[in-house]
Amino acid sequence: MDNRPIGFxxxxxxxxxxxxxxxxxxxxxxxxxxxxxxxxxxxxxAPSTIRAFSSExxxxxxxxxxxxxxxxxxxxxxxxxxxxxxxxxxxxxxxxIRPAAERVARDCGGGNHVGIIGTKVTIRSQAxxxxxRELDPxxxxxxxxxxxxxxxxxxxxxxxxxxxxxxxxxxxxxxSYYKIDTLVLGCTHYPLIRANIERLYPSLSIIDPSEEMxxxxxxxxAAADMLAEEPCxxxxxxxxxxxxxxxxxxxxxxxISEFKVAxxxxxxxxxx
Ligand code: DGL
Numbered sequence: 689m690d691n692r693p694i695g696f697x698x699x700x701x702x703x704x705x706x707x708x709x710x711x712x713x714x715x716x717x718x719x720x721x722x723x724x725x726x727x728x729x730x731x732x733x734a735p736s737t738i739r740a741f742s743s744e745x746x747x748x749x750x751x752x753x754x755x756x757x758x759x760x761x762x763x764x765x766x767x768x769x770x771x772x773x774x775x776x777x778x779x780x781x782x783x784x785i786r787p788a789a790e791r792v793a794r795d796c797g798g799g800n801h802v803g804i805i806g807t808k809v810t811i812r813s814q815a816x817x818x819x820x821r822e823l824d825p826x827x828x829x830x831x832x833x834x835x836x837x838x839x840x841x842x843x844x845x846x847x848x849x850x851x852x853x854x855x856x857x858x859x860x861x862x863x864s865y866y867k868i869d870t871l872v873l874g875c876t877h878y879p880l881i882r883a884n885i886e887r888l889y890p891s892l893s894i895i896d897p898s899e900e901m902x903x904x905x906x907x908x909x910a911a912a913d914m915l916a917e918e919p920c921x922x923x924x925x926x927x928x929x930x931x932x933x934x935x936x937x938x939x940x941x942x943x944i945s946e947f948k949v950a951x952x953x954x955x956x957x958x959x960x
Contacts, residue, residue, distance in 0.1 A: 709899050729839060925938055
């Protein structure tokens with residue numbers, strides 16, 4: 689048993705989407721979340737910048753005595769998962785890409801055409817393709833980056849024709865040209881526009897890595913006998929810029945009224 693909190697982080701509010709499935713699966717776990725809303729988006733930044741920002745946030749979570757770090761961000765997971773694991777020996781650090789790749793390998797076969805959407809950094813890294821090919825060499829995988837989507841989501845522009853047009857700008861040709869039937873939401877912001885994607889392309893099967901994370905966290909904690917046993921009362925959500933959108937999104941995603949929101953700014957010099 690271990691009642692310490694689990695630390696989650698993302699470039700902004702996208703990683704919040706990993707938390708509701710976890711709250712449903714493991715309601716006793718306490719959560720500390722950090723969204724780097726002052727420096728979002730990460731997805732078009734240099735890997736050296738992403739590495740520097742991520743270590744800074746992970747250090748902040750470690751100082752708060754977390755029992756595990758969950759990188760609730762595909763961009764960070766594809767850039768520096770291994771580095772963060774080396775930085776904190778003995779502390780479990782989980783990324784978001786492997787659980788989704790395992791789901792593709794489990795559910796898809798040679799007859800499926802899988803598409804991955806994500807940020808420029810995630811897509812350039814080919815982290816999904818490499819892992820899926822390793823686990824399931826039969827399934828063809830294609831990918832496309834959709835860099836305009838995260839800024840719109842961070843602005844709360846979701847149920848709006850600008851969002852639908854942006855999705856169609858990236859996906860109309862991609863889906864039809866490669867005959868994609870299964871789409872992996874390779875950015876934790878995208879579950880927030882899942883309803884738009886489903887409405888625009890109703891026959892598409894969607895894989896949401898944030899839903900796969902809960903199972904992976906549960907397995908890891910159970911194997912190490914680290915599941916919490918006392919009911920959780922206080923989740924804390926930190927942001928580097930406490931925007932109205934961040935608070936609204938917490939309300940919208942969790943429909944909970946009791947949580948603490950706190951602010952932490954960083955003043956970082958990035959060494960390239
Ligand atoms: N939510 C993030 C991801 O999963 C990052 C998006 C961004 O900051 O560009 O990749």
